[in-house]
Amino acid sequence: MHDAIQVEGHDIPGVAICTEPFSYGAAQLAKMRGAEGFRFAVVEHPLGSLGDDDLWHRAEAALPQVVDIATGSR
Amino acid sequence: MAAGSVSEFIAKIDDYIEQGVTDGLPVIPPSVERVEAMVAASGRGADEVVGLLPPTYGEANVRDVAINATMAGCLPEYMPVILAAVEVMLEPSFHLDHLATSTKGNAPLVIVNGPIRKEIGLNCTKNVLGPGARANATIGRAIRLLLINVGGSVPGVTDHSCFGHGGKYTYTIGEDEESSPWEPLHVESGFAAEDSTVTVMGSEAPRYVSSVASPKCPEVTLLRIADTMSTLASFGMTGRSEAFVLLGPDHRNAVAEAGWSKADVRNFLHERSGRPAADLDAGQPPDRPGSLPHLREREGYRPDDWIPVFGSADDIHIVAAGGAGIVSLVCYGSPSLDYGRHGQRRIDRPNGVPR
Numbered sequence: 001m002h003d004a005i006q007v008e009g010h011d012i013p014g015v016a017i018c019t020e021p022f023s024y025g026a027a028q029l030a031k032m033r034g035a036e037g038f039r040f041a042v043v044e045h046p047l048g049s050l051g052d053d054d055l056w057h058r059a060e061a062a063l064p065q066v067v068d069i070a071t072g073s074r
Numbered sequence: 075m076a077a078g079s080v081s082e083f084i085a086k087i088d089d090y091i092e093q094g095v096t097d098g099l100p101v102i103p104p105s106v107e108r109v110e111a112m113v114a115a116s117g118r119g120a121d122e123v124v125g126l127l128p129p130t131y132g133e134a135n136v137r138d139v140a141i142n143a144t145m146a147g148c149l150p151e152y153m154p155v156i157l158a159a160v161e162v163m164l165e166p167s168f169h170l171d172h173l174a175t176s177t178k179g180n181a182p183l184v185i186v187n188g189p190i191r192k193e194i195g196l197n198c199t200k201n202v203l204g205p206g207a208r209a210n211a212t213i214g215r216a217i218r219l220l221l222i223n224v225g226g227s228v229p230g231v232t233d234h235s236c237f238g239h240g241g242k243y244t245y246t247i248g249e250d251e252e253s254s255p256w257e258p259l260h261v262e263s264g265f266a267a268e269d270s271t272v273t274v275m276g277s278e279a280p281r282y283v284s285s286v287a288s289p290k291c292p293e294v295t296l297l298r299i300a301d302t303m304s305t306l307a308s309f310g311m312t313g314r315s316e317a318f319v320l321l322g323p324d325h326r327n328a329v330a331e332a333g334w335s336k337a338d339v340r341n342f343l344h345e346r347s348g349r350p351a352a353d354l355d356a357g358q359p360p361d362r363p364g365s366l367p368h369l370r371e372r373e374g375y376r377p378d379d380w381i382p383v384f385g386s387a388d389d390i391h392i393v394a395a396g397g398a399g400i401v402s403l404v405c406y407g408s409p410s411l412d413y414g415r416h417g418q419r420r421i422d423r424p425n426g427v428p429r
Contacts, residue, residue, distance in 0.1 A: 002129060024231070025232050025234055028228070028232060032130045051359075
């Protein structure tokens with residue numbers, strides 16, 4: 001979230017991706033950073049213990065969200 | 075204090091807890107006078123910037139540190155230690171961002187060396203890491219409150235630790251230099267014995283190592299320490315890490331009496347901390363074969379190849395601490411040195427404060 005907010009501040013599109021259990025914390029962090037409502041992509045948990053195939057499915061689930069956030073309004 | 079004043083005081087403490095600016099325990103309301111005394115004891119200006127604390131990258135100045143130190147219950151003379159510890163944690167290689175937010179749940183282990191230990195009453199011996207000494211109890215707590223209130227590392231919100239541990243309240247010790255058979259940690263690093271220093275590492279909860287010690291067979295105790303550092307589930311088995319071994323007096327005296335130097339101990343622990351490659355493979359999900367960095371480094375490894383835990387004996391740090399008995403502790407660092415490594419610096423003392 002920090003990185004995405006930082007690069008957006010330089011007019012560079014940045015989209016954070018997190019898994020569902022971390023979405024509340026991500027939203028709160030954006031609020032603390034003065035960027036309440038900053039949108040980010042959310043995918044199913046977990047990520048860290050996945051093999052390549054499952055990880056690919058997560059990426060497929062994230063992609064439309066990322067495109068929507070990067071090309072839509074914040 | 076009049077009964078009404080006590081009620082008001084308690085209400086104020088309750089209010090702080092309600093606001094979420096504590097670690098869950100009552101804090102001392104930071105009066106202007108106390109905070110000013112804290113700033114004065116630091117020898118620095120109140121507005122002097124210490125650094126930006128993740129994950130919100132809130133700017134911490136000396137006054138902020140003084141406020142949180144007051145809330146933690148510190149005495150003014152602890153300020154130089156707290157400031158030095160925070161400055162270590164702000165070094166890029168420490169990766170405070172990882173410690174402040176990660177699921178791993180590490181906490182800053184603060185080790186103090188030099189004359190300041192005695193001046194501020196830091197416990198270095200019996201029951202160290204347990205309750206009893208104000209300096210130990212509150213210095214680590216001040217750092218935690220600063221991370222929460224200025225850094226925005228809020229437990230359960232932006233601090234995503236799967237599990238916390240007692241060290242997340244406070245995790246501060248002094249080295250027991252006076253009864254150590256070896257030179258202390260800071261002298262090993264090139265500081266003068268009369269310097270006071272602080273060493274900080276993001277650390278797991280301590281792991282207990284019990285062993286009856288004898289100078290006739292120092293290897294027995296050291297093997298138990300090496301075994302403790304070599305569990306399959308250890309983060310150290312999945313990435314190169316580092317560890318501080320808090321060696322109790324029975325253990326260090328037996329080893330030293332057998333003629334072993336600190337370097338001998340480090341080398342032995344490095345040689346014996348590890349597992350055969352087959353063990354690591356067996357402890358890895360079958361759909362992720364060879365994903366362990368240790369094994370990826372070794373194309374064509376054989377099942378009986380020895381995979382060391384540490385990249386170097388220099389990643390094992392020996393500290394004299396604790397009381398008489400059969401226990402030492404292993405404090406593991408980050409899952410990988412890429413996610414943070416310990417730092418150390420001299421504690422700057424304001425003029426007029428005796429060294």
